[in-house]
Amino acid sequence: MEASKCRVALRDIVPSETNPRGDFGDIAALAETIRATGGEPVNPPVLVRDGNICRIVDGERRYRALCEIYGEGSEREVDAIVYDSFDEANELVAMLATDDKKPLTEAEVSRGVQQMLVLGVDTERAARASRAPRGKVTAMRMMAGRAPEGVQVTLDQALAASELSDEDAEAVLAAGDSWRWEVSKIKSRIAEEERAEKRLGALAKAGVEVVSEKPEGLVVIRTVYPYGTTPAALGKEARDLGPECVAMVDPDGTVRFFGPEGAGAKELTQEELDRERSKGDSTDLYDRIAAWVLSGEMEVTNEINDGVRDGREFTLRYGDAKTDEVYSALSDLAYDRARKLRQVSRFECESYLLRTARVNIYDVLIFKARYERDERQAAVRAAGLLDALNLAVDAGFETDERDEWLLGKCAEMAGKLEGADA
Known part of the structure; x- marks a missing residue:
């Protein structure tokens, strides 16, 4: 497989279909550089004879720059290093290994390595040619053929997939550009397992x-x-x-x-006793509010109507209105939209009250352990519970002696918030 330096007409040079490069960079700038050094590149393109033509093994950017100077299909002869024969694997090695070309992108290097491995180039040689870590090339060989049809896998993607189980590896290989997110999800799941x-x-x-x-x-x-x-x-x-x-x-x-009932009992602190009692009392309170709403006895108050409307409000931004007429027209439109939104159904009112009570009483209990050391947060939750209950009371709900302890605790804690903000 000896090569000789000779002159070859540009019209007889054709690019190779196996070139992994997709981005050839600024060809016009390279052409100016070649003009400045005498009209030919310092390093001639490397070609291989294929009948009456010569295919490019290395130097397609230089070939394109020469076509920029002399015209594609020109009879102008240029210096070239020409092989009489060159198999596809050696072509790819040469294309990836040349030092003086524009650096390949990650995708281009990955594509070149993948092609070399398919053509039988050994791992060590493929790693040297691509300047990729041997471990990544080994991973690409391990993952060969496992990616879905038409999906280009990167070296990093193949390495990540090679460290996972078969099922997880296939999910990473099929994830395309979002493979890093897929790996993150899989690792989180494995950690939880x-x-x-x-x-x-x-x-x-x-x-x-x-x-x-x-x-x-x-x-x-x-x-x-x-x-x-x-x-x-x-x-x-x-x-x-x-x-x-x-x-x-x-x-x-x-x-x-x-x-069994009473097993594992231990002496609780007063805070723990209060927290346990508040869980039962607040759950009971919400259940009674829900049953009352569903009975149809709830009165629709202005406060409930306003709450529903605020949740449905559409705010029209006036933007860059330049004249009074435009601003006035936009204001009228916003007012008309708000007027139409004031039509509130009873179902929406019932849903609003239940949702408000649930958020403040049931889902986020004011004495949960996470708030033990944060008095302000506990006070905010206590105030929210009182607001939700007042909304229900105004609409006809009646409290009883079961609620006295819980409401007293809430009032005490909410008072701390008011005192701190004063």
Whole structure:
């Protein structure tokens, strides 16, 4: 496979169909550089004879620049390094390995490596030619043929996929440009699975049976949330409760321990007692509000109407209105839109009241552990509960002695917020 330097007419030179490059850069600027150095590039293009023509092995950018100077199909002869024969694999190696060309993009290098591997170039040679890490080229070889038809896989993508299970690897290879996001999701899932396995291991080591359904005749005696609880702490909790309890692990990692009534009881602080009582009282309060709304006894008040309208409000931006006439016309349009939105249905009013009560009373309980050390946040939630209840009371809901303790606690906490803001 010897080469010789000779003169070849531009009309007899054709680009190679195997070139992985897609972006040839600023050809006009390269042509100016070649003009300045005598009309031919310092490094001649590398060609291989193919019948009466010569295909480009390396130097397509230089060839395009010469065509820019002398015209495509010109009879002008230029210097070239010409091989009498050159197989496809060696062509690709030469195209990727030349030093003085415009750097290839990641996609172009990946495409070239993939083509070399298909043509049988060994891993070491492909890595040297592409200047890619050997590990990435090895990963590309491992993943060869596993990507969906028509999807170009990058070296980094192949490396990431090679570190995953078969099913996850195929998902990464099929993800296209969003493969990094796919890898992130998979790694998050794997991390959670590992945490779940450690939780189960801690329960097994403590001698606690794990069940899939709530056991009959037993009650929840302890709930352990996943965040901030180590497997060691979970295991200690299980051992403290004793062998008579069983555990059920929720999908989010929460562990609920079941046992006989009174089992695992421990002395609670006053804050813990208040928190437990508030959960039951606030849940009961919401359930009674919901039953009352659904009974149809709720009166539609102006406050409820206003709340619904505010949620449906369409604010028209006046933008860059330049004249009074335009501004006036836009104002009239906004007013007309707001007037039409004032038509509120009873269903919307009932839904609004239930949604308000649920947010303030049921979903975000004011004494949850996350607010224990944040008095201001707890005070905001307490004020929200009172506002929601007042809205219901104005519409006809009646409180009773069951609510006195909870409302007193809320008023006390909301008062701290008012005092702090004063």
